[in-house]
Amino acid sequence: MHRGEATHCPYCALQCGMYVSGGLAETSDGSLTITPREDVPANAGALCQKGWTAAELLTGGDRLTTPLARESRSGPLVPVSWDDALDRVAAAIGGIQAEHGRDAVAVFGGGGLTNEKAYQLGKFARVALRTSQIDYNGRFCMSSAAAATGRAFGMDRGLPFPITDIAAADVVMMVGGNVAETMPPFLRHLRNTLIVVDPRETRTARKAALHLRPAPGTDLALALGLLHIAITEGHADQDYVDSRTTGFEAVRASVATWWPERAERITGVPVARMREAVHLLGSARTAMILTGRGAEQHAKGVDTVTAFINLALALGLPGRPGSGYGCVTGQGNGQGGREHGQKADQLPGYRKIDDPAARAHVAGVWGIDPAELPGPGRSAYELLEALGTPGGPRALLVFGSNPVVSAPHAGHITGRLAALDLLVVSDFVLSETAAMADVVLPTTQWAEEHGTMTNLEGRVLLRRQAVAPPSGVRSDLAILSGLAARLGRDKGFSDDPGTVFDELRRASAGGVADYSGITYERIAAETGVFWPAPSEDHPGTPRPFLDRFATPDGRARFTPVDHGPVAEEVDEAYPYYLTTGRILAHYQSGAQTRRVPALNEAAPETFVELHPDLAERLRVTSGDMLRVSSRRGATEAAARVGTAIRHDTVFMPFHWEGVNRLTNPALDPVSRMPEFKVCAVRVERCDAGPPSDRRAGVPERGLGV
Numbered sequence: 001m002h003r004g005e006a007t008h009c010p011y012c013a014l015q016c017g018m019y020v021s022g023g024l025a026e027t028s029d030g031s032l033t034i035t036p037r038e039d040v041p042a043n044a045g046a047l048c049q050k051g052w053t054a055a056e057l058l059t060g061g062d063r064l065t066t067p068l069a070r071e072s073r074s075g076p077l078v079p080v081s082w083d084d085a086l087d088r089v090a091a092a093i094g095g096i097q098a099e100h101g102r103d104a105v106a107v108f109g110g111g112g113l114t115n116e117k118a119y120q121l122g123k124f125a126r127v128a129l130r131t132s133q134i135d136y137n138g139r140f141c142m143s144s145a146a147a148a149t150g151r152a153f154g155m156d157r158g159l160p161f162p163i164t165d166i167a168a169a170d171v172v173m174m175v176g177g178n179v180a181e182t183m184p185p186f187l188r189h190l191r192n193t194l195i196v197v198d199p200r201e202t203r204t205a206r207k208a209a210l211h212l213r214p215a216p217g218t219d220l221a222l223a224l225g226l227l228h229i230a231i232t233e234g235h236a237d238q239d240y241v242d243s244r245t246t247g248f249e250a251v252r253a254s255v256a257t258w259w260p261e262r263a264e265r266i267t268g269v270p271v272a273r274m275r276e277a278v279h280l281l282g283s284a285r286t287a288m289i290l291t292g293r294g295a296e297q298h299a300k301g302v303d304t305v306t307a308f309i310n311l312a313l314a315l316g317l318p319g320r321p322g323s324g325y326g327c328v329t330g331q332g333n334g335q336g337g338r339e340h341g342q343k344a345d346q347l348p349g350y351r352k353i354d355d356p357a358a359r360a361h362v363a364g365v366w367g368i369d370p371a372e373l374p375g376p377g378r379s380a381y382e383l384l385e386a387l388g389t390p391g392g393p394r395a396l397l398v399f400g401s402n403p404v405v406s407a408p409h410a411g412h413i414t415g416r417l418a419a420l421d422l423l424v425v426s427d428f429v430l431s432e433t434a435a436m437a438d439v440v441l442p443t444t445q446w447a448e449e450h451g452t453m454t455n456l457e458g459r460v461l462l463r464r465q466a467v468a469p470p471s472g473v474r475s476d477l478a479i480l481s482g483l484a485a486r487l488g489r490d491k492g493f494s495d496d497p498g499t500v501f502d503e504l505r506r507a508s509a510g511g512v513a514d515y516s517g518i519t520y521e522r523i524a525a526e527t528g529v530f531w532p533a534p535s536e537d538h539p540g541t542p543r544p545f546l547d548r549f550a551t552p553d554g555r556a557r558f559t560p561v562d563h564g565p566v567a568e569e570v571d572e573a574y575p576y577y578l579t580t581g582r583i584l585a586h587y588q589s590g591a592q593t594r595r596v597p598a599l600n601e602a603a604p605e606t607f608v609e610l611h612p613d614l615a616e617r618l619r620v621t622s623g624d625m626l627r628v629s630s631r632r633g634a635t636e637a638a639a640r641v642g643t644a645i646r647h648d649t650v651f652m653p654f655h656w657e658g659v660n661r662l663t664n665p666a667l668d669p670v671s672r673m674p675e676f677k678v679c680a681v682r683v684e685r686c687d688a689g690p691p692s693d694r695r696a697g698v699p700e701r702g703l704g705v
């Protein structure tokens with residue numbers, strides 16, 4: 001029986017394998033069926049609700065099928081022809097660059113784009129627009145873990161081992177990851193003794209043997225306390241430390257004063273619980289420490305991840321079979337999306353844009369003079385914040401992100417987008433960001449096109465076309481090709497994914513993320529190839545750190561780090577912590593999943609999770625409407641009362657517009673990751689009337705600009 005085309009899910013980094021049938025067969029009546037693949041180890045026959053319902057994205061009534069443009073910023077979006085749309089964009093770019101310089105045009109990409117698109121977008125910015133101003137939403141996602149692992153191991157590959165290795169670990173500690181909701185099939189790899197670190201009692205925490213509940217933003221202190229215990233109670237693996245690492249003595253000295261009691265005072269995690277965690281990890285035969293966004297999306301995210309890596313190194317875990325440290329990548333192509341050059345400081349192959357050898361190599365592949373390549377640009381939030389300001393970009397092209405909903409301090413960012421001379425959005429639905437655009441370009445989506453995705457294991461997969469796109473839409477590659485031609489750079493922008501992938505292979509050759517030995521044929525035959533794969537007869541690299549780390553001396557680096565307070569502490573005016581994250585039924589800004597009826601039914605609206613003590617104080621029960629405000633803005637949502645949350649903290653998902661009007665754009669000094677996971681808020685009943693303590697300058701609901 002033909003089960004349809006073998007492809008992969010449109011959503012998260014697990015990239016579950018699925019068959020889509022009914023799309024390309026001649027006898028098709030238009031109805032599509034999705035069934036899970038057994039041959040893809042990440043999901044091995046399972047899908048979550050989002051995967052099962054993904055076909056509805058392809059046929060949904062909200063699908064954009066014609067370019068849209070408006071005559072004036074306040075006029076309505078009306079259908080226009082492709083030539084008209086692309087001519088307008090190219091003419092506006094030309095005018096803006098002539099008047100304000102090349103950096104007046106900026107590009108914002110996404111970690112959901114295929115490798116081919118991410119690569120081509122980075123090249124388009126540097127070669128066709130010749131702008132330094134490109135960054136992408138992965139900055140909001142993986143950047144802290146990427147910076148920390150790069151520093152420690154010389155390479156950022158989320159899981160430096162196949163996901164199936166996790167099941168072989170006796171003990172797994174998951175720090176700030178809620179995979180039961182964010183990657184349900186991941187649970188089949190968590191058969192071990194599980195330790196969860198999360199301020200909330202999540203579905204994942206309920207599966208744990210041990211749940212540590214630190215106050216939001218205190219994981220770094222927790223990790224320092226855990227390392228102190230590991231060292232003083234004899235769990236450090238001195239042979240491993242001596243033979244495979246450098247820098248331990250400085251770290252040992254730096255945690256000497258991190259008595260567990262001190263860590264308890266900051267985190268609220270009892271010393272006995274910390275000891276239990278260290279003893280479980282330290283006496284296991286094999287153990288893993290994994291981090292998710294809960295530990296990473298902080299203004300000290302890089303140091304927090306570093307502290308957990310230090311703990312893993314002291315215990316002798318990384319680079320040992322069945323053990324290790326890994327970060328659980330988020331977006332569908334979160335891993336590949338951060339390797340091929342859509343990041344402000346990066347060129348393909350995970351090369352640095354300020355490295356002369358990297359510039360020479362990539363310029364050679366692109367057929368330009370290295371001197372023509374721009375230097376590093378602004379990071380995602382700094383780029384968005386600069387839009388329409390004096391000296392900042394005046395035009396923005398968005399491919400694969402919805403920052404109106406997902407950027408921190410979103411009210412302010414929406415104001416910056418409104419101040420642009422030109423906003424262009426390529427999307428297949430009218431997202432909140434697309435709805436603000438001057439020109440909207442309707443594009444093909446996952447199952448309508450070929451492309452490669454690199455999943456959370458660093459395994460390069462082929463997402464095959466399984467249905468014909470509706471007439472009227474064009475692929476992102478075709479859009480970039482059409483624009484490049486109109487900008488007078490018509491060479492080297494193919495709209496064929498296979499051609500682009502072959503060029504990407506050459507551009508990545510010799511880089512950290514070397515794809516030169518990976519071909520579509522190989523991926524199909526081997527169910528994915530792990531990078532680096534520097535030649536076609538190279539087997540790929542499932543476990544890159546077994547013999548040596550990717551640092552110049554082959555050793556992993558300990559780096560001393562210290563705890564600091566959250567960027568915005570609670571006070572009388574804003575007495576609670578707000579933390580944010582995900583629920584099972586929705587994906588990211590919700591642009592896709594809020595348009596899938598079954599998912600909308602499962603989770604129709606946003607909510608505020610709060611503890612019964614706080615609910616009692618506010619005299620609310622579940623379902624009552626609450627107003628949540630921070631120094632930056634306010635939003636409303638229904639109360640959801642339960643003991644899963646700490647009584648000093650409230651939680652909101654970010655799949656609906658609103659919560660990011662509240663969040664704090666304090667940035668990590670290294671990764672430039674915003675502090676999505678903690679800010680100070682006030683919580684009131686909506687019908688409570690003006691609070692007596694309202695401070696001057698606190699915006700009313702809905703205004704965060």
Ligand SMILES: Nc1nc2c(c(=O)[nH]1)N[C@H]1C(S)=C(S)[C@@H](COP(=O)(O)OP(=O)(O)OC[C@H]3O[C@@H](n4cnc5c(=O)[nH]c(N)nc54)[C@H](O)[C@@H]3O)O[C@H]1N2
Binds near residue numbers: 181182199580677
């Ligand atoms: N259903 C669904 N799945 C998804 C996505 C989605 O939008 N929806 N998005 C995908 C993407 S891009 C990503 S990045 C991943 C994210 O996957 P996860 O990292 O699992 O997701 P989050 O819900 O953002 O955060 C995880 C947990 O961090 C906790 N947390 C909050 N603050 C802190 C803190 O200070 N310390 C600690 N230790 N924990 C804290 C939250 O309570 C939450 O349970 O999910 C991917 N999968």
Ligand SMILES: Nc1nc2c(c(=O)[nH]1)N[C@H]1C(S)=C(S)[C@@H](COP(=O)(O)OP(=O)(O)OC[C@H]3O[C@@H](n4cnc5c(=O)[nH]c(N)nc54)[C@H](O)[C@@H]3O)O[C@H]1N2
Binds near residue numbers: 400581
């Ligand atoms: N408060 C809070 N905010 C957060 C987070 C949090 O935990 N808390 N998490 C952050 C994280 S980890 C992430 S990853 C971001 C994600 O936030 P966003 O960047 O907004 O992510 P999506 O909602 O996936 O937006 C993708 C958009 O691109 C479109 N799209 C999808 N695929 C393609 C494609 O191939 N081509 C084109 N042209 N368009 C496409 C979709 O329809 C959608 O409109 O949010 C961040 N924001």
Ligand code: SF4
Binds near residue numbers: 009010012043046051
């Ligand atoms: S876990 Fe992720 S990849 Fe798998 S079906 Fe769900 S959304 Fe898709």
Ligand SMILES: [Mo]
Binds near residue numbers: 140141142330331
């Ligand atoms: Mo993410």
